[in-house]
Amino acid sequence: MKRLIFFLLISLRVNTLLAGEGMWIPMLLSQNEAEMKAMGMRISAEDIYSVNKGSLKDAILQFGRGCTASFISSQGLILTNHHCGYGEIQKHSSLENDYLTNGFWAKNYAEELPNPGLTVTQLVKMEDVTEAVLAGVARDMTEARRAELIRNNSRKLIEEARKTTGLDISIRPFYYGNQYIMMFNRIYKDVRLVGAPPSNIGKFGGDTDNWMWPRHTGDFSLFRVYLSSKGEPADYSPENVPYQPEKWLPISLKGVEEGDFTFVFGYPGRTNQYLPAAAVKLITEVSNPPRVMLRGTRLEIFKHYSQTDPLVRIQYAAKDARVANAWKKMIGESKGIRRLNGIERKLEIEKQFTQWAASTPERQALYGGIVPAFNDNYAKLEPLTLASDYLSEAGMGVELFQLATRFVPLVEEVQKPKPDTARVSSLKKSLAGFVDEFFKDYYEPIDREVATALLSYYTKNQPVGFRPAFLEQITARHKGNVEAYVSVLFGKSMFASQQQLTQWLNNISPKTIKKLEKDPAWQAAASMRSFSNNSIDPAMRPLQQANDSLMRLFMTGLMEMQTERRFYPDANSTLRVTYGMVEGYNPADAITYNYFTTLEGILEKENPDIYDYVVEPKLKELHRGGDFGPYASSGGRMHVAFVASNHTTGGNSGSPVLNADGQLVGLNFDRCWEGTMSDLMYDPAMSRNISADIRYVLFIVDKFAGARHLVDEMTLIR
Ligand code: ARG
Ligand code: GLU
Numbered sequence: 001m002k003r004l005i006f007f008l009l010i011s012l013r014v015n016t017l018l019a020g021e022g023m024w025i026p027m028l029l030s031q032n033e034a035e036m037k038a039m040g041m042r043i044s045a046e047d048i049y050s051v052n053k054g055s056l057k058d059a060i061l062q063f064g065r066g067c068t069a070s071f072i073s074s075q076g077l078i079l080t081n082h083h084c085g086y087g088e089i090q091k092h093s094s095l096e097n098d099y100l101t102n103g104f105w106a107k108n109y110a111e112e113l114p115n116p117g118l119t120v121t122q123l124v125k126m127e128d129v130t131e132a133v134l135a136g137v138a139r140d141m142t143e144a145r146r147a148e149l150i151r152n153n154s155r156k157l158i159e160e161a162r163k164t165t166g167l168d169i170s171i172r173p174f175y176y177g178n179q180y181i182m183m184f185n186r187i188y189k190d191v192r193l194v195g196a197p198p199s200n201i202g203k204f205g206g207d208t209d210n211w212m213w214p215r216h217t218g219d220f221s222l223f224r225v226y227l228s229s230k231g232e233p234a235d236y237s238p239e240n241v242p243y244q245p246e247k248w249l250p251i252s253l254k255g256v257e258e259g260d261f262t263f264v265f266g267y268p269g270r271t272n273q274y275l276p277a278a279a280v281k282l283i284t285e286v287s288n289p290p291r292v293m294l295r296g297t298r299l300e301i302f303k304h305y306s307q308t309d310p311l312v313r314i315q316y317a318a319k320d321a322r323v324a325n326a327w328k329k330m331i332g333e334s335k336g337i338r339r340l341n342g343i344e345r346k347l348e349i350e351k352q353f354t355q356w357a358a359s360t361p362e363r364q365a366l367y368g369g370i371v372p373a374f375n376d377n378y379a380k381l382e383p384l385t386l387a388s389d390y391l392s393e394a395g396m397g398v399e400l401f402q403l404a405t406r407f408v409p410l411v412e413e414v415q416k417p418k419p420d421t422a423r424v425s426s427l428k429k430s431l432a433g434f435v436d437e438f439f440k441d442y443y444e445p446i447d448r449e450v451a452t453a454l455l456s457y458y459t460k461n462q463p464v465g466f467r468p469a470f471l472e473q474i475t476a477r478h479k480g481n482v483e484a485y486v487s488v489l490f491g492k493s494m495f496a497s498q499q500q501l502t503q504w505l506n507n508i509s510p511k512t513i514k515k516l517e518k519d520p521a522w523q524a525a526a527s528m529r530s531f532s533n534n535s536i537d538p539a540m541r542p543l544q545q546a547n548d549s550l551m552r553l554f555m556t557g558l559m560e561m562q563t564e565r566r567f568y569p570d571a572n573s574t575l576r577v578t579y580g581m582v583e584g585y586n587p588a589d590a591i592t593y594n595y596f597t598t599l600e601g602i603l604e605k606e607n608p609d610i611y612d613y614v615v616e617p618k619l620k621e622l623h624r625g626g627d628f629g630p631y632a633s634s635g636g637r638m639h640v641a642f643v644a645s646n647h648t649t650g651g652n653s654g655s656p657v658l659n660a661d662g663q664l665v666g667l668n669f670d671r672c673w674e675g676t677m678s679d680l681m682y683d684p685a686m687s688r689n690i691s692a693d694i695r696y697v698l699f700i701v702d703k704f705a706g707a708r709h710l711v712d713e714m715t716l717i718r
Helices: 002-018 030-038 082-091 143-165 277-308 310-315 317-339 342-358 361-367 370-393 399-406 408-415 421-440 444-461 469-478 482-492 498-506 510-516 520-561 599-605 617-625 673-679 694-704 708-713
Strands: 060-063 067-071 077-080 120-128 168-174 179-188 190-196 221-227 261-266 576-581 585-588 591-593 596-598 639-644 656-658 664-671 689-693
Touching: 030 576, 060 077, 067 261, 082 190, 082 221, 143 168, 143 179, 179 221, 261 664, 277 310, 277 317, 277 342, 277 370, 277 444, 310 317, 317 342, 317 673, 342 361, 342 370, 342 520, 361 520, 370 444, 370 520, 399 421, 399 444, 399 520, 408 421, 408 510, 408 520, 421 498, 444 469, 444 482, 469 482, 469 520, 482 520, 585 673, 596 599, 599 617, 599 639, 617 694, 639 694, 664 673, 664 694, 689 694, 694 708
Parallel strands: none
Antiparallel strands: 060 067, 060 120, 067 077, 077 221, 120 179, 168 179, 190 221, 261 576, 261 656, 585 591, 596 639, 639 689, 656 664, 664 689
């Protein structure tokens, strides 16, 4: 019996040890080092982040604003996801050179394609500046005064640091303003496209498989960072030379096995682990369901037309991916919170917090009011959040209205007493480009059907006062008949005709703008804008600000109360380390998922009639030949992807997945559906990140694309 208890204790300990929850600040990683080593790590926290010597962090980049990338060669080659480079790949694509469909491989530096506007950011170091930022701040001052002090302190600190280092400086709040960290960044502006697989590989499984395991996507693309000939970050110039970074990631060809330690190093965007119950309820029970319903409605209509018309399928592919990505995520998130009894668990913590606060008068004074205030604010936020959701998901779900909204800045400029002619012409030019692109991918029958469906839900589900005034036209002029309104809308609006719109744009003047006031799409756009600016925002902002302040105090209190709990700050698009183990999971009763997928799975999924499951002939040939070179597993198979319990979120796309020795083994690109509530509540049993096996990536580069010269640049560990 004694032995059994001991064994239970040990396994409990091991369980808590191996849970992958947490997104850690690299500078403070020594606090995790013992645990990471117990899980199998063979390098030190100092090898991962150091300001005294070169460390892995030097190889990690923020790619654009929303993804991660890493250096993988001494010549500045960087690796990120296909879906992160998608915009750039698409911009370089044309009918003659369709890189999205066929892939792109530069044979030498000269063929690498520049991407003006794209930047990658490298963290040089981070520094805790909490004391200096909060200098003069007192607990009893007003929030406005506090914010002002913080703003002024920060501005001075940033200016100083910028002057002394010449770097890009920012200060970011952690734990809702309980801690401030200064980021010293170097930004690279000449980033060229080097390679991308065909979408059949880079996006294999498409939106059908998105957020799901088992997965078979080779979601990667390659870029290169260039410096000026003087060795400095610079805008694109043909004279620029490839950057030779001090640090690039060595790549392991040994693969991963169940139970292996891994860590993910990257830029997670946003999580909300410490929200009160009322907020979790608002997100998962109030807001997500109608948003899911409205997006689902659009997706059904897209699907209907895409299935029958191949051109429409291409036109709506990117829109469909955008709408579907968040739609699917929200479904998974709400389901996951329900399965975990997430709201009840949060309520339980609040009960403890309330009791803990009540135990001394000082605490009661500081913390006693927080939970009731949250409940009050979130109750008030409920109808406003719904109103705002309907505005963006139903109102702005109509493409015609999106188009009309785009014209607001230009119209406002022209209407000024003294319009800035340079601004007018640049706005006109960019709008003309936008209009061309809009109509290239626009199919009016879809938009009509979407408008009818969405506006029907809008008028039915949102009461007067919580919806924009233009919707009353439907009642007043069309006896509530949405179809009649939609048919007038598309029949009368110049925004429905590229020719009329272009003509109008070319002759824009205060006089022609008069005509706009009668245009039904313009009326709708203007009405939604004023509803948002004058009704929704002013009502929501003070409540959100109050909640932010409450959150800061709640966080302080939680940290005082739960002394044995290990806290980590919510993701805020700053560099983090998360770690876990390679492991499969049980998504549902009687189902067990293996931790890896293989090339065989791609052929099992193959379906020439379904776009998402078309397999490249060359890939089939390689499979038949069975020559996977050094990229095969020890069993001779081609591993494609794997799952592990690293805590990741949006923004971690493109993050390197490293093994116990700090070598690259995978490329993070997604999470498993059953675990997507990890943005609000991580579940060690279900929360898994999905990565492409680096050996599959190299196999595609080398054997599929024949771009062996790129592999030769890398440091391979066999
Ligand atoms: N779910 C991943 C993310 O959140 C991948 C999205 C891109 N892929 C797609 N099939 N839409 O970004
Ligand atoms: N695909 C996501 C991204 O673009 C990563 C998946 C996630 O949300 O974890 O960042």
